[in-house]
Amino acid sequence: MKICILGSGSSGNSIYIAVDGFSFLIDAGLSGSDLRRRLTSIGSSLSDIRAILISHEHHDHIRGLAVLCKKHAVPIYANRLTAAAIMEKGVPAQFLRFFKTGRDFPLGPVTVRPFPVPHDASDPVGFVVSEGDCRAGIATDLGCAPGDLAETLRGCRALVVESNHDRDLLNNGTRPLALKERIRGDRGHLSNETAAELLAGVASDDLRDIFLAHLSEECNRPEMARMSTERALRGAGFGHIAVRLTYADRVSDVVEYSPERSEACVVGEGMPCGEIVIADDN
Template structure:
């Protein structure tokens, strides 16, 4: 199984995961042209997309999902709350595929299980994706960590976790008070230290790649996020640790 974070942040999010002949996107907040460019940068194309799975209805996660569904003739999987919230942004889909939060989906060579997270949307989820041997976990846009999240992500070989903001940068930054309160709330976004502790609870000997994602361009830096994560990784652990970028894709990692 392989994956790449095609871009992560408030201006667009998408992750590509593949096994065998199956390739799925978790979210797509990019235009069709931009998504195609990022896929080409990792040696893939729109032809590799089998399905799209949505986490929640915010524009930076769904803006380009409808376009890709229609253009590539692929289904979009989401729970009813996300479809309700994203209906106007998605437009007409090639195929709408509803699931209940917590369901496990079979998408050709991949099994995809959703789990509940905490964000200010109708029914936000994270995902664990498996090919039967390896497991990949995706959890961003959550204001708090739960035992359920830890349970679902515990044995993943690859992780993408939210490291959204540095509390001092947020406190002293340009956001209006109401937005600062939203980000800090239990339905907002994880701060670096909270995220670092969460990562530490998920580290095991078979973890191969951990990507710090959804960094705020206004209230965080890659150096701050990495500084919060590193103390929770054993010094001799073989996993690769890196911060995703907004403007370009990561490598295509093999788990």
């Protein structure tokens, strides 16, 4: 399983996953030309994309969707309420495929479990993508971390989790009060502190990489987000896990897992076994 976060933040979100030559996106919040450029930079292309899964209908997750599906006839997977919301925004019904939140469905060589997340959209979800025992968990827009979320994400090899804002930077910033309240509300976005606490609670010997996603440009600093999670992981005895950043204007590291190799690795030797960093677009 190969994973790259093509873009992340309020200006546009999209995650690339490829398994056995089957490539798909989670969200398409970048423009078509931006997606094309970023996919090319990691050795893929828009014509390789076989499906797009949608977490929720906010603009930063669907910006490129209408153009993409019309131009490339890519099927779009969403639950009913999200599908209705994106059809209102110009996505033709013929491209839509439906899943039920909480119910696993097959997608090419992987199994996808969409799970509910607390966020101010119609029926927002996160995803666990499984290739056998190799799982990736994605939860990028959520206002809080309900108890069952940790259980859903535990045992994943890679996690893409929101670390949106530093509480002090948000509270002391110049944004309107209503917006601050929306962001820090239970259906808004996760602070660095809450993300770190969630991740330390979810960490296991199986977990190799964490991508911190949806960082606020105004109310966060990448190093603050990373330090907060790294500190919490060290405190929980999981200091070996790689904490990677994601970016609004460029792709993240690309990680790839080979189930055979990682099963042969000695757990706890301090190396991110089974993981190959293919490209770092610094």
